[in-house]
Amino acid sequence: MGTFGRGSRGLRGGRLLLVAGAALLAAGCGSGSGSGQAAPAASAAVPAASTGTPATAGAEGVLAPPERAGTAFTYNPALAPEGATIKVGVDAHGSSTEVRLDVDGLLPSRGYAAHAHVTPCGPTGDAAGPHFQNQVDPAAAPGKPSTDPAYANPQNEIWLDLRTDGTGAGGARAEVPFTFTDRAPASIVIHEAETTGTAPGQAGSAGARLACITVPFR
Numbered sequence: 001m002g003t004f005g006r007g008s009r010g011l012r013g014g015r016l017l018l019v020a021g022a023a024l025l026a027a028g029c030g031s032g033s034g035s036g037q038a039a040p041a042a043s044a045a046v047p048a049a050s051t052g053t054p055a056t057a058g059a060e061g062v063l064a065p066p067e068r069a070g071t072a073f074t075y076n077p078a079l080a081p082e083g084a085t086i087k088v089g090v091d092a093h094g095s096s097t098e099v100r101l102d103v104d105g106l107l108p109s110r111g112y113a114a115h116a117h118v119t120p121c122g123p124t125g126d127a128a129g130p131h132f133q134n135q136v137d138p139a140a141a142p143g144k145p146s147t148d149p150a151y152a153n154p155q156n157e158i159w160l161d162l163r164t165d166g167t168g169a170g171g172a173r174a175e176v177p178f179t180f181t182d183r184a185p186a187s188i189v190i191h192e193a194e195t196t197g198t199a200p201g202q203a204g205s206a207g208a209r210l211a212c213i214t215v216p217f218r
């Protein structure tokens with residue numbers, strides 16, 4: 001009799017299963033970065049397939065044209081085909097943040113520049129706004145993006161340039177030395193250029209916006 005109520009306690013972990021999928025996305029790199037740290041207690045509720053640190057936020061979507069897109073948009077199906085999958089995992093580690101981007105179904109053996117942007121995706125690529133910057137470039141303004149390497153760099157922004165394999169799959173991982181408090185990015189944009197510019201006056205530039213996924217970063 002005394003044991004009657006105890007069997008259901010494990011149900012408390014059910015909500016954690018929602019984040020388990022995102023954790024698997026982040027685990028794709030297999031870097032094992034958390035090997036020296038004790039696993040959070042919450043991981044006990046995650047099925048044995050969990051192999052990496054749990055992602056604290058993220059999103060997953062299938063590219064669709066704007067008129068049918070919900071989370072993941074393609075603005076150029078020739079270069080970012082409809083049906084391609086985009087996955088983003090966001091994981092805070094103390095004072096730094098790891099962001100992982102995984103794609104499948106893009107063009108094979110091609111580079112794509114990608115970054116975190118400040119607003120959610122919308123009907124056109126412009127909707128995502130400029131790049132998220134931890135320290136905001138005071139010289140930037142609407143229609144005049146930051147191109148100063150002192151601000152437009154992969155320590156102050158989140159750059160996820162990747163190169164696909166022969167099947168169109170690929171991924172990138174960024175670890176940046178900041179977390180999100182009052183401000184956070186809201187999307188990842190995939191650009192036409194194969195890599196992001198770094199020279200003065202071109203830093204952060206990567207050409208037309210091909211695709212976008214709206215991502216909660218916290």
Ligand SMILES: [Cu+2]
Pocket residue numbers: 114115116117131189191206
């Ligand atoms: Cu960008």
